[in-house]
Every structure is written in C-alpha cells, then in structure tokens.
Amino acid sequence: MSEMNAVIFNLNGQLFGAEASQVFQIIRYQEPAKMPKMPRFIEGIINYRDTVLPVINLVKRFELGDAPVSKKTKILVTKIGDRYAGFIVNDVTEIMRFEEGEVEQAPSVVNMGTAAYIKKIGKKGEKLYSIIDLENILGEAEKKRLPTSGPKA
Template identity: 25%
Template sequence: METTAVGDVKLIVFQLQDEEYGAEVDKVRSIERMQHITRVPGTPDFVEGVMNLRGVVTPIIDLRRRFRMNKRETTDTTRIIIVQVGEMEVGLIVDSANDVIDIQQSNIEAAPDSAAEADDSCIRGVVKLENRLLILLHLEKVLDADELIAVENLEEHREL
C-alpha cells in the first residue's frame, strides 16, 4: 500500500520529565539554547519572564510549571522552543529538543482519559511509535485566553 505526503505531519519532538511531546514544525520558529530571561512581576507562575531574541522581546513559558511538574535546573540540554501562538511568538522551556519526525495524520489517536491529569485541553492526541509514546500538544491551548492576555500585556508594557 502506497502512502502519500498529504497525511504527513512533521513534528518537533521534545522532552519534559520522562515523557516525549510533539509540536507541529510549521508552528515552530526556532529552537534556542537557554539565554538570560528577565522576570516580570505579577505574571502567572509558569511565565518565566521575557527575553530579547534578535531584537524581539519574547515571553517565555516554563512548560514544566505550566503542566504542574516539578521545576528542574537548567542543563546543557535545556532548550527554548519559539512557537507562533495566534499572532504572537512565545518561548517554551523544555528539558531537551530531541528530534524532527514525520508521522501520518491517521496515526494520531485521541488522548486517553488519564491524560486529564496533564491538562488534557492542551493535548491534541497521542502517537504510538514502535516502543515510544508521543504526546501531541495543542500549542494554541497551552495558554488559555486569560493567560494569553497576561502574556500579551508583557509585550505591550516592557522594554529591554
């Protein structure tokens, strides 16, 4: 049986704790090493702050804290994945960015009920790959509407 590229989805695979997650490549602008992040008072606890990325002030979200995981110290493998969420760019701190893979759209399964613990509104589905399980994120839902407003306000009221 021949497969076509029509159903292919290209994903960035990244690690949080002991799990692998995926985000669609077309929403990823860049993957950066950790850089200086300026804290901004009065933001949700998962908003790490902002950073100046090539002249653009970018809000940075700690995905571990967003998903209620334990905070981890920054290591050589820690990365910031810059993604487009709506009209704005946001950086997502992850433990590591592992891979870029192609999957068939038909291989994406609904998230199991137990995924509700990990805030299932953010989970688009899961993909089984040989001996791996990949959790696909809804990047647009990683931040809810109120949180997006708080992060957008960071962009309007700051200068680095």
C-alpha cells in the first residue's frame, strides 16, 4: 500500500489511528447536550461553527470500558456520509507518517462483524496500529438516527 498520514489517538490506553484525510479538524472537548433515545455511545450534540454536530464516544462504541473526560480529551471532526460528526477520543497523541510497506490491509478475520471499520494495519517498528475508517464506524441504521441540523458537509 502507498504512504499515508494518520491521526493517532488513545482510547483507554489503546492506540488507534485514522487517515488524516478523514479528519477535518481536532477540537477541544466540550460537553454535549444529551439527546433522548440515542444509543449509549452517541453522547449528544454540540455547537460547531453554528452547526449542530452529533458526537460519538469511540471508547463506548468500541466497548473499551468507561470513558472518563480529562483535559486531554479531544473531538475529531469528520464526515459520515454527507454530514459532519464528532468522535470523542481520550487524547490525540500525534500525526504519524506511514511509509510504503508500513501499511497493509487488515486481515479478513479483523474485518468481520463489529470490527468491519478496521480497514488497515499500520506498522512502526514493533508497534501495530489499527487504522479505522471513521465513515464506517456506524451502521446504516445508526447513521439514520444521528441528530441532524444545519448545513451538509
């Protein structure tokens, strides 16, 4: 696979990445307004550039335990379909460049079921990074339940 830049982030002590091209902006955490009858991992909505932005907690989405908020907590702003959405992460650690040969397709066993959003594996020395596809973290039914308002992306 060709070279790639990835935003590396921490989810309860585990490092993940997302292609930098999928991340529109990294913003400081702000407390979302709760929305009724949403899945547990959809935290609510925030005001982002005069637009209502639904916010998804990746720790809860990936079922990695509790999701405490700290001064390091960030929101990755990205697109899901034709709308912007935010993903809460414990911390953004770095922007990492993977050279050709350091990225490969995730094994087919990883791409099954709920882990279908893990598309690539990045390798740096002995460390492996699961590179997730932010646009495919939610299923079609979940995407339709996202609170919407404001301009489309």
